[in-house]
Amino acid sequence: MNDDVPFWEKQYTTSIPESQRWGxxxxxxxxxxxxxxxxxxxxxxxxxxxxxxxxxxxxxxxxSTAARKQLITDYxxxxxxxxxxxxxxxxxxxxxxxxxxxLDETGExxxxxxxxAQQEQLDRRVELFFFDKQxxxxxxxxxxxxxxxxxxEYPEWRQRATELREISAIGNPRDRHVSVILLSNSxxxxxxxxxxxxxIEGEPPLEGKTDDNGVFEQPGLPAGDHxxxxxxxxSFVAATPTSIVQRPHVVVGHxxxxxxx
Amino acid sequence: xxxxxxxxxxxxxVDAGTATGSPKDTAEIVYSGNIAAAxxxxxxxxxxxxxxxxxxxxxxxxxxxxxxxxxxxxAATPAKGQPPGDFKLGTGPSDTPTQKLxxxxxxxxxxxxxxxxxxxLRSLTEEAGRRFEVQIQASGTAGKKKVKFTSKALxxxxxxxxxxxxxxPVIAFITGxxxxxxxxxxxxxxxxxxxxxxxKDGMSLQEIVQSLAARSKRVLEETGGKxxxxxxxxxxxxxxxxxxxILPSSKDRNLRITQLNKVLAANPSAFAAGDLGLSSSxxxxxxxxxxxxxxxxxxxxxxxxxxxxxxxxxxxxxQVYAVQDVTKSGGPATESFVEEIxxxxxxxxxxxxxxxxxxxxxxxxxMQDKNAPGKQQSFGIEKAxxxxxxxxxxxxxxxxxxxxxxxxxxxxxxxxxxxxxxxLFVEALDKQQTTDNFDFSGSKRWKFGKHEVTxxxxxxxxxxxxxxxxxxxxRGVGNSFITIGSSxxxxxxxxxLRGNAAxxxxxxxxxxxxxxxxEVNLTSKTGFRVIGKGATFNANGKNGITSLTGNVQGDATVxxxxxxxxxxxxxxxxxxxxxxxxxxxxxxxxxxxENDPKKAFAKRAVIVPDIDNTAHYGSSKDAAPTDAELxxxxx
Numbered sequence: 081m082n083d084d085v086p087f088w089e090k091q092y093t094t095s096i097p098e099s100q101r102w103g104x105x106x107x108x109x110x111x112x113x114x115x116x117x118x119x120x121x122x123x124x125x126x127x128x129x130x131x132x133x134x135x136x137x138x139x140x141x142x143x144s145t146a147a148r149k150q151l152i153t154d155y156x157x158x159x160x161x162x163x164x165x166x167x168x169x170x171x172x173x174x175x176x177x178x179x180x181x182x183l184d185e186t187g188e189x190x191x192x193x194x195x196x197a198q199q200e201q202l203d204r205r206v207e208l209f210f211f212d213k214q215x216x217x218x219x220x221x222x223x224x225x226x227x228x229x230x231x232x233e234y235p236e237w238r239q240r241a242t243e244l245r246e247i248s249a250i251g252n253p254r255d256r257h258v259s260v261i262l263l264s265n266s267x268x269x270x271x272x273x274x275x276x277x278x279x280i281e282g283e284p285p286l287e288g289k290t291d292d293n294g295v296f297e298q299p300g301l302p303a304g305d306h307x308x309x310x311x312x313x314x315s316f317v318a319a320t321p322t323s324i325v326q327r328p329h330v331v332v333g334h335x336x337x338x339x340x341x
Numbered sequence: 342x343x344x345x346x347x348x349x350x351x352x353x354x355v356d357a358g359t360a361t362g363s364p365k366d367t368a369e370i371v372y373s374g375n376i377a378a379a380x381x382x383x384x385x386x387x388x389x390x391x392x393x394x395x396x397x398x399x400x401x402x403x404x405x406x407x408x409x410x411x412x413x414x415x416a417a418t419p420a421k422g423q424p425p426g427d428f429k430l431g432t433g434p435s436d437t438p439t440q441k442l443x444x445x446x447x448x449x450x451x452x453x454x455x456x457x458x459x460x461x462l463r464s465l466t467e468e469a470g471r472r473f474e475v476q477i478q479a480s481g482t483a484g485k486k487k488v489k490f491t492s493k494a495l496x497x498x499x500x501x502x503x504x505x506x507x508x509x510p511v512i513a514f515i516t517g518x519x520x521x522x523x524x525x526x527x528x529x530x531x532x533x534x535x536x537x538x539x540x541k542d543g544m545s546l547q548e549i550v551q552s553l554a555a556r557s558k559r560v561l562e563e564t565g566g567k568x569x570x571x572x573x574x575x576x577x578x579x580x581x582x583x584x585x586x587i588l589p590s591s592k593d594r595n596l597r598i599t600q601l602n603k604v605l606a607a608n609p610s611a612f613a614a615g616d617l618g619l620s621s622s623x624x625x626x627x628x629x630x631x632x633x634x635x636x637x638x639x640x641x642x643x644x645x646x647x648x649x650x651x652x653x654x655x656x657x658x659x660q661v662y663a664v665q666d667v668t669k670s671g672g673p674a675t676e677s678f679v680e681e682i683x684x685x686x687x688x689x690x691x692x693x694x695x696x697x698x699x700x701x702x703x704x705x706x707x708m709q710d711k712n713a714p715g716k717q718q719s720f721g722i723e724k725a726x727x728x729x730x731x732x733x734x735x736x737x738x739x740x741x742x743x744x745x746x747x748x749x750x751x752x753x754x755x756x757x758x759x760x761x762x763x764x765l766f767v768e769a770l771d772k773q774q775t776t777d778n779f780d781f782s783g784s785k786r787w788k789f790g791k792h793e794v795t796x797x798x799x800x801x802x803x804x805x806x807x808x809x810x811x812x813x814x815x816r817g818v819g820n821s822f823i824t825i826g827s828s829x830x831x832x833x834x835x836x837x838l839r840g841n842a843a844x845x846x847x848x849x850x851x852x853x854x855x856x857x858x859x860e861v862n863l864t865s866k867t868g869f870r871v872i873g874k875g876a877t878f879n880a881n882g883k884n885g886i887t888s889l890t891g892n893v894q895g896d897a898t899v900x901x902x903x904x905x906x907x908x909x910x911x912x913x914x915x916x917x918x919x920x921x922x923x924x925x926x927x928x929x930x931x932x933x934x935e936n937d938p939k940k941a942f943a944k945r946a947v948i949v950p951d952i953d954n955t956a957h958y959g960s961s962k963d964a965a966p967t968d969a970e971l972x973x974x975x976x
Contacts, residue, residue: 242486
């Protein structure tokens with residue numbers, strides 16, 4: 081939150097035990113999270129080469145020190161906030177809860193009667209709670225230690241909190257559709273009789289074809305933006321309510337007739 | 342899982358415009374999530390690449406263009422395939438954008454919550470001609486939870502000549518050149534706007550025609566027979582010519598009428614490549630500086646290169662392409678114009694800065710008086726805004742083919758140049774003033790340099806000429822012998838022997854002489870002398886007439902004094918002379934912006950190229966320039 085780049089650069093150094101040391105896995109995760117990754121990535125391009133290309137760093141197997149510094153800076157800039165720059169004054173307190181508060185099947189609420197020996201990825205989570213500066217943590221854990229089984233403080237924090245959720249654009253029910261007229265890069269030519277691949281995140285690709293007017297339609301989709309590929313060019317297209325039909329969708333970057341045509 | 346998804350419901354690429362040129366498209370965003378009700382819903386449009394052209398080394402964060410506030414209201418009976426609620430705009434003073442648009446601001450139209458708004462984009466000053474990438478962010482409160490959505494699908498708003506879209510495919514040929522940045526930037530620009538981009542350094546017009554022919558079948562298939570909407574040719578140019586090869590074998594990149602004439606004279610079918618995939622609704626556009634000022638050249642290209650099928654256009658300004666960073670694979674590219682004050686000075690040494698500025702001041706006033714009556718700008722105020730200044734030599738050479746007598750002293754035998762041949766050069770240059778050979782510039786616009794004879798060739802005929810200052814044509818011409826007499830155009834009595842004795846008769850019987858032999862018959866044996874090297878002459882009396890016979894060898898010249906005249910007998914010579922012609926071009930340039938002397942230059946809106954604006958683009962459909970207009974192009 082302080083955008084303290086040097087601190088995070090240290091996580092890659094030998095001062096950190098090897099088992100905990102950061103490396104390519106963390107680099108790739110940060111690169112994938114950047115907003116221009118999906119929009120400027122070339123087909124099949126891995127996160128590290130993509131980052132080096134788009135930031136004009138030399139291509140290499142692992143990021144250089146300068147490139148990694150840039151990556152950390154970009155990644156930290158994602159939240160749009162630097163508490164120092166913003167003049168925010170708060171104390172950061174770490175608080176552990178162990179395995180004492182698993183979530184229920186919805187992943188939204190706490191499990192009132194959790195069974196033992198469960199392994200659920202959703203339970204491995206980090207939550208940030210912001211408390212009023214003057215009042216401090218309410219209620220406060222009496223001895224200042226971590227939360228113990230059945231302790232009341234953490235559940236109360238959740239109860240009192242107003243939660244911000246960021247949700248990827250995948251929703252239910254699956255009653256939206258994509259109904260578009262695919263157009264060339266200039267927006268002037270319908271792409272007729274083209275093979276189309278539509279990919280909903282986490283699902284196998286759907287294959288289809290445009291008609292003689294460049295129309296492509298795929299029903300039964302979750303709301304959100306889905307990846308559409310035609311003639312080797314990717315773009316994102318929104319699934320819309322079914323009342324919206326055959327809206328024009330320019331495939332930005334499409335090449336209508338290759339040079340060797 | 343609850344989501345607050347919003348979706349593009351209309352086109353994902355819309356035209357942007359200004360108050361004076363409203364866009365015809367309207368983007369639309371609708372609620373598409375599965376939350377039935379949410380409070381404090383805020384929908385923000387983010388331009389995700391703001392200012393990249395301004396600070397290429399320091400990319401900036403996304404910039405909010407507009408925010409709409411309202412709520413998701415549960416639908417009474419949501420139909421299948423519809424979200425369970427609708428986005429309703431709030432009615433408070435800050436719930437919808439209230440920003441007043443500057444008259445010159447660029448904007449696009451957006452429909453949301455049942456209302457249509459004008460969404461201002463960044464100023465033209467910063468982002469002329471580019472394609473804006475807009476992302477949707479939404480947030481709200483559903484029950485106790487805050488939810489947020491960020492779109493992956495982008496809305497593209499673009500501004501520029503595509504305001505008047507050809508509604509058919511677009512192809513661009515990038516012909517390369519010594520200015521790599523211009524062509525690389527143009528390639529980026531056209532990859533963002535065209536359906537096909539062909540990039541080849543040195544590509545000729547003939548290759549472009551052949552390339553179109555090769556693609557014609559496919560483009561006709563793709564368009565149901567409509568063909569190309571716009572064929573763009575990116576090359577350098579000037580008010581006289583386009584810097585593109587006519588043929589692949591052309592030595593220079595020099596498309597002008599005189600050169601086109603030469604090519605077509607040698608190869609009338611140079612551009613007969615078959616169907617080019619063009620129709621009468623197509624347009625060919627040279628993206629090159631100032632070529633639009635030559636409607637006559639555009640007419641010839643339309644007719645002779647593209648078969649008269651469609652219109653050919655070109656800018657009337659300096660053409661500029663720029664890109665954030667050509668080493669990167671993407672990023673916004675811009676197309677814009679540059680305003681130029683331009684004047685050639687008839688000097689052969691570099692003018693002083695003061696002289697150059699004085700010339701610019703005079704030219705600027707002339708331009709303002711002509712183009713902006715009532716809104717004239719002052720050069721004294723404006724000159725600081727012309728940040729690109731050039732003073733550079735503009736050289737050319739004049740090749741002249743002259744006959745012997747025009748260039749050499751007639752009574753000498755050494756072919757020495759006459760003392761001052763300038764009058765001959767002036768005459769030769771002025772004869773070409775109505776062609777683009779020398780930029781429509783006559784002798785008054787060039788400074789002649791020191792000439793040189795590049796070749797001299799004897800021709801077969803023998804000639805007899807009188808001495809200077811007699812400027813009449815040769816007295817006699819023949820392959821092997823010459824007769825000067827009363828039957829010639831020049832009366833025999835005009836030739837006087839020494840002592841003013843008239844020549845009664847001069848003749849040379851052909852049968853008596855061999856090849857290359859001259860016989861001059863004189864009435865008196867005296868009164869003449871022979872000057873000649875390598876030639877033997879004999880004077881003989883024959884029937885009371887003195888004859889002079891000898892063999893003129895090669896291109897030797899023999900001079901005969903006859904009375905008061907000096908006659909020169911020799912072979913004609915064709916002499917090729919090359920004369921360097923020089924001047925200096927002074928050019929002051931600045932970005933083309935609206936003409937408003939009341940505003941500071943930085944506050945004036947940048948002019949975006951508009952293909953249908955006749956002040957921006959010349960056309961093959963325009964009237965050809967007058968001789969006076971053509972002459973002014975070479976100023």
